Amino acid sequence: MVDTRDTWQDLFNLYLPIGVGVFVVITLLVVIFAVRYRDRGAEDDRPRRRRSHFTGAEGSYILLLALIAAMLVYFTFTEMGDDRANLPAEASTGTGELKQGGADEEGQDGIQAPPAELEIQVTAARWTWRFDYPELGITQASGGGGELTTLVVPTGVNVRFTMTSLDVIHSFYIPQLRFKRDAFPERLTSFTLGFTEPGDYPKGGFCAEFCGLRHAAMLFRVSAMEPERFRAWVTQRQLEARG
Amino acid sequence: MSRGWVVMLAWALMLGVVWVVQWAIFDPDLIAFVLLGSASATTALMALWALLAGRRRDAPADEGIEATPDASHATVLLGITVLLLVLAPVLGGWLAFTAAGTGLLAVGGLVRERSSERRAVRAAREGGA
Amino acid sequence: MSATLPPPAVRRGPRLLGILSSTDHKHLGLLVCGGAFVFFCLGGLLALLMRSELAAPELQVMSLNAYNQVFTIHGSTMFYLFGAPMALGFGLYLVPLQIGASGLRWPRLVLLGFWLFLGAGLLMYAGFLTQEGAGRAGWFAFDPLSDDVGTPGTGMDLWVISVFLSVLAGMLWAASILATIIRHRAPGMTMLRLPVFTWSMVVSSLMTLVAFPALLLAMGLLFIERHGLDVFTQPGGAIFYQHLFWFFGHPVVYIVFFPFLAAGSEAIATSAGQRFFGYKLFVGSLLAFAALSVSVWGHHMFVTSSVDNRFFSLTTTAIIVVAGVEYFDNLATMFRGRIKLRASFLFACGFMIVFLIGGLSGIWVASPPLDYNAHDTYSVVAHFHYTLFGGTVFGMFAGIYHWFPKVTGRLLDERLGRWHFWLMLLGGLVTFIPQFFVGEQGMVRRIADYPETAGWTALNALSTVGAFIILLSLLIFLANLIRSLRLGKPSGPDPWDGHTLEWATSSPPPRYNFPAVPPVRSYAPLLDLKEEAAEDESSHRPVASGEGGSQ
Numbered sequence: 001m002v003d004t005r006d007t008w009q010d011l012f013n014l015y016l017p018i019g020v021g022v023f024v025v026i027t028l029l030v031v032i033f034a035v036r037y038r039d040r041g042a043e044d045d046r047p048r049r050r051r052s053h054f055t056g057a058e059g060s061y062i063l064l065l066a067l068i069a070a071m072l073v074y075f076t077f078t079e080m081g082d083d084r085a086n087l088p089a090e091a092s093t094g095t096g097e098l099k100q101g102g103a104d105e106e107g108q109d110g111i112q113a114p115p116a117e118l119e120i121q122v123t124a125a126r127w128t129w130r131f132d133y134p135e136l137g138i139t140q141a142s143g144g145g146g147e148l149t150t151l152v153v154p155t156g157v158n159v160r161f162t163m164t165s166l167d168v169i170h171s172f173y174i175p176q177l178r179f180k181r182d183a184f185p186e187r188l189t190s191f192t193l194g195f196t197e198p199g200d201y202p203k204g205g206f207c208a209e210f211c212g213l214r215h216a217a218m219l220f221r222v223s224a225m226e227p228e229r230f231r232a233w234v235t236q237r238q239l240e241a242r243g
Numbered sequence: 244m245s246r247g248w249v250v251m252l253a254w255a256l257m258l259g260v261v262w263v264v265q266w267a268i269f270d271p272d273l274i275a276f277v278l279l280g281s282a283s284a285t286t287a288l289m290a291l292w293a294l295l296a297g298r299r300r301d302a303p304a305d306e307g308i309e310a311t312p313d314a315s316h317a318t319v320l321l322g323i324t325v326l327l328l329v330l331a332p333v334l335g336g337w338l339a340f341t342a343a344g345t346g347l348l349a350v351g352g353l354v355r356e357r358s359s360e361r362r363a364v365r366a367a368r369e370g371g372a
Numbered sequence: 373m374s375a376t377l378p379p380p381a382v383r384r385g386p387r388l389l390g391i392l393s394s395t396d397h398k399h400l401g402l403l404v405c406g407g408a409f410v411f412f413c414l415g416g417l418l419a420l421l422m423r424s425e426l427a428a429p430e431l432q433v434m435s436l437n438a439y440n441q442v443f444t445i446h447g448s449t450m451f452y453l454f455g456a457p458m459a460l461g462f463g464l465y466l467v468p469l470q471i472g473a474s475g476l477r478w479p480r481l482v483l484l485g486f487w488l489f490l491g492a493g494l495l496m497y498a499g500f501l502t503q504e505g506a507g508r509a510g511w512f513a514f515d516p517l518s519d520d521v522g523t524p525g526t527g528m529d530l531w532v533i534s535v536f537l538s539v540l541a542g543m544l545w546a547a548s549i550l551a552t553i554i555r556h557r558a559p560g561m562t563m564l565r566l567p568v569f570t571w572s573m574v575v576s577s578l579m580t581l582v583a584f585p586a587l588l589l590a591m592g593l594l595f596i597e598r599h600g601l602d603v604f605t606q607p608g609g610a611i612f613y614q615h616l617f618w619f620f621g622h623p624v625v626y627i628v629f630f631p632f633l634a635a636g637s638e639a640i641a642t643s644a645g646q647r648f649f650g651y652k653l654f655v656g657s658l659l660a661f662a663a664l665s666v667s668v669w670g671h672h673m674f675v676t677s678s679v680d681n682r683f684f685s686l687t688t689t690a691i692i693v694v695a696g697v698e699y700f701d702n703l704a705t706m707f708r709g710r711i712k713l714r715a716s717f718l719f720a721c722g723f724m725i726v727f728l729i730g731g732l733s734g735i736w737v738a739s740p741p742l743d744y745n746a747h748d749t750y751s752v753v754a755h756f757h758y759t760l761f762g763g764t765v766f767g768m769f770a771g772i773y774h775w776f777p778k779v780t781g782r783l784l785d786e787r788l789g790r791w792h793f794w795l796m797l798l799g800g801l802v803t804f805i806p807q808f809f810v811g812e813q814g815m816v817r818r819i820a821d822y823p824e825t826a827g828w829t830a831l832n833a834l835s836t837v838g839a840f841i842i843l844l845s846l847l848i849f850l851a852n853l854i855r856s857l858r859l860g861k862p863s864g865p866d867p868w869d870g871h872t873l874e875w876a877t878s879s880p881p882p883r884y885n886f887p888a889v890p891p892v893r894s895y896a897p898l899l900d901l902k903e904e905a906a907e908d909e910s911s912h913r914p915v916a917s918g919e920g921g922s923q
């Protein structure tokens with residue numbers, strides 16, 4: 001199953017120590033040099049730096065930097081390859097109708113998209129969200145009056161999202177999944193997410209791309225349910241829709 | 244004496260290398276491909292300009308003659324003309340007519356400044372020779 | 373060199389009208405930098421308004437609509453009216469002095485640019501007086517939000533015109549600076565003897581000339597679209613706009629960085645009393661740095677699903693190498709020096725440390741999976757404020773403390789300078805460090821309000837406190853500035869034992885800069901002369917400390 005949190009955590013664990021380490025070393029060097037080599041007045045007879053370039057030191061230093069950069073790129077690319085949701089998503093322009101995504105779809109790199117077990121169509125519009133479940137005949141929308149839409153998903157399976165916008169650019173962002181994607185008008189964006197933990201996500205979801213007056217209020221709730229509870233929810237919603 | 248064009252050419256080549264990497268190894272969309280390519284090409288053109296300009300020796304400043312007037316009111320008028328022109332579509336077409344007036348004054352002033360500049364340079368060259 | 377025209381018999385005093393139409397590069401540089409500094413203060417006040425609003429959940433200070441205007445004009449001011457003009461304005465003043473020229477090439481174009489820039493600033497702020505308010509689509513004004521449906525009104529039109537004018541002005545200045553460097557160098561001043569600051573202006577001008585036309589085009593098309601013609605509403609138009617915008621928008625953050633990096637480097641070399649280390653490598657890495665930074669714009673589009681994320685991730689991460697070289701050279705310049713701990717040196721050190729946070733977090737967001745979380749959250753806000761506040765602002769103050777005596781003939785007060793530095797360092801850390809944490813927890817940008825339940829209140833309040841510490845530090849600077857302009861100690865031509873040509877003429881320099889340009893045999897011509905003089909003296913009377921360090 002796609003796990004965007006895991007990908008993020010792996011890279012976090014690599015990048016954070018390196019970043020903090022480099023920061024500490026360079027800051028210490030700046031401070032030590034500023035103190036140690038400060039001007040001490042006329043009787044100061046410490047040796048001066050004799051050369052104004054040192055090709056050997058510079059060359060090996062550049063090599064070291066290049067190795068660090070190469071390592072970071074290697075791990076980033078590896079993680080991107082593992083996590084199918086992070087492939088450049090298949091995006092098409094122009095069509096007004098939402099296409100059905102499926103297991104046979106190919107990403108831009110020719111790698112198969114992970115098998116989706118649930119289809120959700122996301123529609124963003126100023127300043128609200130709508131989630132359609134085409135296979136189940138369910139629509140989650142705001143009842144108006146500032147009420148937030150709830151995205152209900154099953155845990156443990158891949159969920160395939162297909163997203164568009166009705167007006168300006170928005171961005172679908174779930175902080176707990178460490179994932180966001182832009183929604184464009186006249187354009188479909190697809191991605192796959194997996195939800196591991198059941199429960200209501202305390203922060204829910206945000207619109208991350210500035211979209212005008214009530215951008216700050218363009219939130220949605222996220223509720224992940226274990227498959228059995230999700231099935232019960234589906235049945236209940238279908239009954240409501242009929243009744 | 245001027246090797247500035249070498250620097251520009253070197254920079255154009257660096258951009259060219261990144262551009263080649265982009266399409267040889269990666270999968271750029273058309274816009275990214277064109278943008279990076281035109282950056283490299285623009286710099287190469289600037290290098291060519293610098294090379295050609297370095298061969299000419301017509302600017303008075305190259306000979307150490309300072310003829311530019313200390314103040315150029317005509318340039319200020321030209322700036323105001325541009326401001327009026329770009330505002331015209333928003334605030335009303337009448338601005339365009341005002342701009343035409345200030346524009347004429349500005350161009351006239353610039354022509355006068357240039358000709359007196361040329362006279363001063365000629366005088367200085369004769370005086371120096 | 374043949375004769376220079378004698379100056380007019382009666383020197384008029386520097387009357388305002390004369391300065392506002394002056395063709396003297398020193399007046400032009402001061403006009404542009406002065407204007408940019410005024411806009412810096414205005415943009416800072418807008419930032420304080422925002423921080424006040426964000427100190428607690430709910431709306432206290434202003435409406436949603438007002439907040440959107442305020443953050444839009446804050447960002448737009450800092451890039452279009454402060455950052456780029458200040459960076460190029462430093463170049464307008466200093467480049468001719470550093471290369472031993474009597475002035476700029478095409479001074480009239482520079483003057484024209486100043487008036488366009490002045491107009492740009494007035495028009496952007498005039499938007500606040502219009503019925504719908506000023507531009508409010510963010511400093512990058514993505515289409516379709518920025519079109520006539522998404523953001524109607526005259527204020528937004530004025531914003532588009534203003535950005536167009538400011539970009540045009542920047543191109544005029546860059547063209548003049550580059551042409552001056554290419555054609556007006558003093559005898560002996562080869563390209564590989566240009567001072568590091570002038571080199572930073574070479575690459576900044578090149579980037580300006582290559583990248584700014586993209587935004588000129590975008591603003592032109594956006595204006596047309598706002599007045600009835602479909603441009604970006606075509607399929608793929610929104611992505612096209614983003615490409616054009618970021619092709620300008622990424623290079624611009626380096627255009628406002630390189631000159632101040634180099635200002636810091638000059639302050640370090642001068643304060644340490646020794647030649648800048650690794651000059652040739654520094655120059656090469658500046659060029660490569662500039663080439664890379666024109667090739668990374670797509671990292672702003674990682675979450676659009678429409679660029680090859682790997683390519684832009686690679687080019688962005690590669691910046692580690694070139695940026696690392698600049699740090700190495702700055703540190704090596706300090707090594708075994710005899711550093712005078714002046715305010716300019718402190719700000720250069722502040723630059724290195726505070727910018728480092730921005731640089732390292734930049735490597736972080738260059739990794740797409742990490743950026744999928746950070747993008748458009750306060751993590752990114754903190755990241756780029758560390759690059760701009762650490763790079764541009766600290767570097768600018770290093771430059772101001774370094775060159776103020778040259779420009780005015782008076783010294784800034786060092787004690788107030790130290791207070792300014794330490795408070796600004798503290799303020800910068802207290803303001804932006806908390807933003808990394810709220811961003812990591814998901815707080816997105818450009819919101820006037822955030823849910824109380826999210827638990828971001830304390831960190832936001834802390835950030836607001838930091839912003840007011842920065843205000844305090846800037847007030848100290850303003851007091852120092854005003855005091856020193858009138859009462860500052862006279863500096864003489866060369867108060868710091870400078871290395872480069874600008875210190876060989878009087879402070880402030882005369883109309884055509886140099887009565888006679890000293891011989892140039894390296895990138896530190898004045899240091900050469902001083903070392904020669906010291907050697908002559910030591911051949912008569914030997915001293916213990918041998919002056920080494922010829923290149």
Ligand SMILES: [Cu+2]
Nearest residue numbers: 170207211218
């Ligand atoms: Cu939105």
